Amino acid sequence: MPDRTRPLNGRPDPWVDEGDDSAAPAFRPLTREEAQALRAKEPPLNPWRVIVVQVLVGVLVAGLAGLVFGSKAVAWSLLYGAATVVVPGALMARGMTSRLSSVSPGASAVSFMLWEVVKIAVSIAMLMLAPKLVQPLSWPALLAGLVLCMKVYWVALLWRGR
Numbered sequence: 476m477p478d479r480t481r482p483l484n485g486r487p488d489p490w491v492d493e494g495d496d497s498a499a500p501a502f503r504p505l506t507r508e509e510a511q512a513l514r515a516k517e518p519p520l521n522p523w524r525v526i527v528v529q530v531l532v533g534v535l536v537a538g539l540a541g542l543v544f545g546s547k548a549v550a551w552s553l554l555y556g557a558a559t560v561v562v563p564g565a566l567m568a569r570g571m572t573s574r575l576s577s578v579s580p581g582a583s584a585v586s587f588m589l590w591e592v593v594k595i596a597v598s599i600a601m602l603m604l605a606p607k608l609v610q611p612l613s614w615p616a617l618l619a620g621l622v623l624c625m626k627v628y629w630v631a632l633l634w635r636g637r
Contacts, residue, residue: 522568525631526561529624533557536623540616552613556620559601563594 505513533554541550567590570576576586606612 520631520634522564522572525627526565526568528631529557529561529564529627532627533561533620533624536620540619546613548609548611549613549616551609552616553620555601555605555609555612556617556622557624559598559605559617559621560624562601563597566597567591567594 534557537550537554537557540553541547544550570586570590570593573586576583576590605617609617
């Protein structure tokens, strides 16, 4: 077995700590009470809350844009842009909250990757269908709705931090 601290070039590996390990704190699993306290302190964020907030942001912004610009095309384009984020996000949330995705850590990782691919594919398909489904289409309004609804993810992360 080769020495991991000395690579083939003869120089020490900068990623290997050759120092004294006694100063490092030992890893220990949490007790049940500690785990429950940690869960109570940092509750998981419900993905459905994020989807609902995205829907609300999309409808509100589309309504405001329709009033401000007086154009149904802008409002529908904004709403379709929001739907391009919400529909794939809802599909992924549904897939990730199913029982099958929480069977084991491996199944959860595979499920996450699968639903992320589905989310991306549905988003691309919706964007490709936009000119046929929304007539007349305002691309700037569609992109504004899409970006605003995607920014809800950042708001959700800040929301979780409180």
